[in-house]
Amino acid sequence: MSIPKVAAIIVASGRGVRAGEHPEGAKQFRRIGGRPILAWTLERLLRHPKVGSVVLVANPDDAERTAATIAPFDDLGEVRVVDGGATRQASVRNGLLALSEYPVDTVLIHDAVRPFLSADLIDRVAAATGPDVGALPVVPVADTLKKGEDGHVIATVDRSGLYAAQTPQGFPYRAIMDAHEKAANRADVEFTDDASIAEWAGLAVAMVEGEPDNVKLTSARDLELADRRLKGESRMIDVRTGNGYDVHKLVDGDHVILCGVRIPHDQTLSGHSDADVGFHALTDALLATCGAGDIGDHFPPSDPQWKGAASHIFLTAARDIVAKKGGRIMNADISLICEAPKIAPHRGTMRKAIADCLAIDMERVSVKATTNETIGFVGRKEGIAAIATASVVYGETL
Missing domain, CATH: 3.30.1330.50 (2-C-methyl-D-erythritol 2,4-cyclodiphosphate synthase)
Incomplete structure (x- = not known):
């Protein structure tokens, strides 16, 4: 049996405004544990034995910072950099187009600011992705959910069967490429992630076990906690x-x-x-x-x-x-x-x-x-x- 060819797209073109202004630039270039967030994410994917190609979707305004972040990993494999679009959806589409000349069966689409993904998570997502099915890592919703209106609670939402979605999300390359092409022509439909585009296009998406540590770093507080974690303040290395x-x-x-x-x-x-x-x-x-x-x-x-x-x-x-x-x-x-x-x-x-x-x-x-x-x-x-x-x-x- 042939081994599927796996590529990864890292989406790193956002501005990260909720993390606040910083001299280091956009959130993905902020340092945690002594290195940019993007560097931790890149290394995890580049070192994984199943990942053969990596495309980094970046903002052209960040070209100098992007090049400096990639440079230490030259020996681990080529990272192809492409320009991001006006939206995350457009950025992912640009990354998918950049893979069209590669022999890719499976593509993993990952947020640059989720630096704590594990090798086991990558394995699970890649293994669950097939010719006719995508794979979405999820964690069950643990907190009680409330619906609010005008600053008041109006209902408690049943959380059974509800999950929080993570990345990397895995898809058969041709199917997700076709789905993105169709979605690009539908300004009337809002998509929150690539799995929602796959669902809309009729591609089945299987859920796989996510990881609580695979957090998306959003706020300045998230970055502070991640930095302390990597420096060993919260647990031993x-x-x-x-x-x-x-x-x-x-x-x-x-x-x-x-x-x-x-x-x-x-x-x-x-x-x-x-x-x-x-x-x-x-x-x-x-x-x-x-x-x-x-x-x-x-x-x-x-x-x-x-x-x-x-x-x-x-x-x-x-x-x-x-x-x-x-x-x-x-x-x-x-x-x-x-x-x-x-x-x-x-x-x-x-x-x-x-x-x-x-x-x-x-x-x-x-x-x-x-x-x-x-x-x-x-x-x-x-x-x-x-x-x-x-x-x-x-x-x-x-």
């Missing part, structure tokens, strides 16, 4: 450290592969895959941060499909597992233990290979090497070992 160890036997050969780099040598490492001890140890370290077992659980050596496989496959898979669990990789450190070959000439290339696999900056990657002072199997040049440590932040950092 979940920082986890994982360790990994691997060793492979040296046999006759003409090269070794260490941390993704092929190094000429008079021996080679023996293993079911390419026997890259550095990548194997780091894979285990990452999996350890979220209790996801070890490399053998996911890529058993008894499975012939992994024979001779490049170990960046394993490391990338561990990265995606961490991202799906809501983790952000902060640091990766590998110590290689061998008498030969010399590691120093290749350290920079190794660090870059690791950074590319993990989609993090090179300054967050360390590769070190030491000998075993001719002691033991390493000292006798019978094998090479690696120890890896990874630090990952879960939950609070998006």
